[in-house]
């Protein structure tokens with residue numbers, strides 16, 4: 234082969250540079266066409282609000298998909314109402330009627346006298362004097378009658394849970410509804426619960442079985458709306474709530490009329506088969522495992538495919554998070570700061586704020602997550618306000634709080650400072666931390682936070698991959 238002249242070499246260099254330019258251009262075009270993936274994990278303990286945040290993302294970026302899912306949420310709302318009514322009745326039983334040898338709610342003289350002792354204790358603790366509604370002699374009879382009317386409804390809870398979960402049960406004693414990824418898509422107005430029948434094509438190919446329990450419960454709920462409302466507002470129940478003897482989860486707010494349940498129950502039955510946006514946010518459906526939700530988000534004229542990973546937050550679920558860590562673009566950590574007077578369901582000795590701080594520490598120190606952007610949402614600020622206004626003292630549950638004022642400003646700042654301190658001390662990579670106070674049921678406020686958070690995540694992502 235003849236030796237290459239300098240002209241040949243110059244030509245080759247020019248052609249190579251041309252090819253490089255073409256490739257670069259093609260790569261740019263491809264990059265613009267193919268949506269890039271941004272993987273965001275929602276982490277935090279059980280009931281911290283991860284799935285509620287995921288629903289807020291869905292409202293904002295893909296509201297039409299949520300509209301399609303509305304029929305699926307209706308039975309979950311029913312289930313939540315049943316569970317709250319059952320919890321109220323069993324606490325009423327325990328506090329006022331548990332010493333009766335025969336029927337727990339029998340109105341025999343002995344039961345009545347034992348109950349009146351319990352009742353006066355509760356009244357005193359709640360700050361009611363004699364002559365208050367709690368001391369009304371008709372009171373026990375009212376509760377007894379309400380209970381008798383509501384028993385058939387409560388008795389259907391397990392059967393409804395089993396129908397909704399398609400026969401799936403999870404150990405732990407408490408009844409619940411457990412669903413797998415994609416359950417909403419499987420349930421529409423025309424293809425309803427239960428899941429098992431849908432997944433397996435129905436019993437013997439005969440198509441999906443009708444959701445029998447759901448219909449029974451719907452009718453019973455409709456017939457019992459007044460009793461549910463009376464129970465919720467009954468002074469005996471109010472006293473149990475005021476003294477923290479009765480602790481209901483957030484979804485219980487679905488119960489009282491004229492708030493969502495009443496409108497929901499009647500609308501759901503008579504008018505249409507859907508749940509309102511507020512109902513869907515309020516509803517509690519425990520997450521099992523890790524669920525991926527995908528949204529196309531356009532930022533600065535470029536399409537990004539955001540993959541949101543919503544995980545189960547209970548201790549037994551946390552090992553399932555790890556395989557997703559390495560690829561995570563960002564972590565949104567939710568800490569429910571209203572939970573200062575609550576303990577973990579899976580470990581009743583651990584205060585929920587302590588657990589959140591420990592979990593946040595392990596997120597900050599995890600080597601697999603060292604590239605991920607960190608966002609902290611101090612959630613349930615609405616409930617925090619309510620608890621503080623009701624006089625529930627932080628120092629009673631968190632001794633280090635000492636004699637600081639029991640006000641929203643002081644308490645929220647105290648918790649924020651603790652989380653910030655964990656980040657400052659434990660985050661060896663010294664990443665910025667984007668912290669927000671949130672109330673996840675407030676649609677408008679949460680959506681503007683979502684936009685801010687997304688921008689911050691993107692900025693950090695660009696900086697990490699060297700594009701900023």
Ligand SMILES: Nc1nc2c(ncn2[C@@H]2O[C@H](COP(=O)(O)OP(=O)(O)OP(=O)(O)O)[C@@H](O)[C@H]2O)c(=O)[nH]1
Pocket residue numbers: 277278279280281282283284285286482483484514515516517518519520521544545546547612613614615616671672673674
């Ligand atoms: N009042 C109030 N309730 C909230 C807030 N955020 C979430 N909730 C309610 O808290 C309950 C639990 O929320 P989820 O989003 O299911 O909690 P999670 O973190 O997904 O829980 P797991 O799936 O068990 O890990 C639901 O009933 C929500 O409606 C909030 O900011 N304020």
Ligand SMILES: [Mg+2]
Pocket residue numbers: 283284285518519520543544545546
């Ligand atoms: Mg969840």
